[in-house]
C-alpha cells in the first residue's frame with residue numbers, strides 16, 4: 001500500500017454523486033429526508049440496469065445546495081492529497097428545488113476552486129437520457145437538455161470558472177448519440193476536454209459507438225465492447241482509455257480480471273487511466289484499484305511495480321488541463 005500511496009497519480013473518472021461518503025449520506029438522511037430508506041437501494045445491485053436506480057436514492061438525499069456543497073467538499077477531501085495529486089471530478093447538473101442548473105454548477109465549482117488548479121478541475125456531464133434541445137419531442141422529467149448543459153459548461157469556462165471538460169454518461173441503453181454531434185463540436189471549439197462513456201454494454205444501439213468516436217474525444221470511458229475495428233481507431237489515435245476495474249466486475253460487464261480489456265491495451269503500451277468511477281456503490285478507492293493491478297492473479301493482474309508506475313504516469317499525462325499549467329506534477 002505504501003508503494004501505491006507514494007506514486008504520484010490523478011483520478012480522472014469519478015462521478016460526484018457516485019463517490020459520496022456513506023457517513024455524509026446517513027447524516028443527510030437523518031437531517032432532511034422523510035420516507036427515503038436505504039432499503040430502497042437494490043440490495044445486491046450487480047447489474048448495469050439495476051445500477052442506475054442507486055442514483056435516484058442518492059439524489060433524494062443530495063437535494064439542497066447546502067447538501068451538494070457538503071458532499072462535494074467530502075469527495076474532494078477524500079481524494080486530493082490522500083489518494084491522488086490531481087482530481088478531475090465530474091457531475092451532471094440538476095435542478096435542486098428552485099435553484100437553477102447554473103447554481104448547481106456554481107455550488108460544486110465553489111468547492112473545487114478552494115483547491116489550486118494543479119489539484120482539481122470539473123468535468124460537466126451530459127446524461128444520455130437528456131433530450132438534445134428544447135424543441136425535441138421527448139422532454140426529460142426535469143426538462144434539462146444537452147444544449148442547455150453544454151452551453152452552460154462553455155459559458156462558465158468563459159467566465160473563468162474551473163470547468164475543464166465535458167463528459168457523456170448515463171444509461172448506455174438510452175439516447176441517440178448522432179444528435180449530440182453539433183454540441184460536442186462546440187465543446188471542442190472552445191478548448192474544453194471531451195470524454196465519452198463508450199461501448200459499456202454489448203451490442204449497444206447500432207452506430208452509437210461510431211458516432212461517439214466521431215466526436216474525436218480526448219479520452220474514452222470503459223470501451224468494454226469496442227469491436228476490433230473500433231479498437232484500431234482508438235490505438236491509431238492513441239485515445240487514452242479510462243479503466244474502472246471494480247465497476248466493470250460488479251456491473252458484470254466483464255466476467256473477471258483475467259479477461260478484462262485492460263490487458264489488450266497494456267500489451268500494446270496504449271495509455272490507460274485507472275479510475276474508480278463510483279466509490280460508493282462499488283465500495284472501492286483509487287488505492288484499491290491500483291492494488292488490483294499489483295496483486296497476483298486471480299486476485300489481481302500481477303503487474304510489476306514498473307508497470308504500475310507507468311499507469312500512474314499516464315494518469316497525469318492525460319489530464320485535460322494543459323501540461324505546462326501543471327508542471328509541478330511532472331517533476
Ligand code: 5GP
Pocket residue numbers: 015016017018055090091092093125127169170171172197200247277278
Ligand atoms: P452525478 O453526475 O450525478 O454527480 O453522478 C451520478 C451519475 O453519473 C449517474 O446518474 C449516471 O448518470 C452517471 N454514471 C455514474 N456511473 C456511471 C457508469 O458507470 N456508466 C455511465 N454510463 N454513467 C454513470
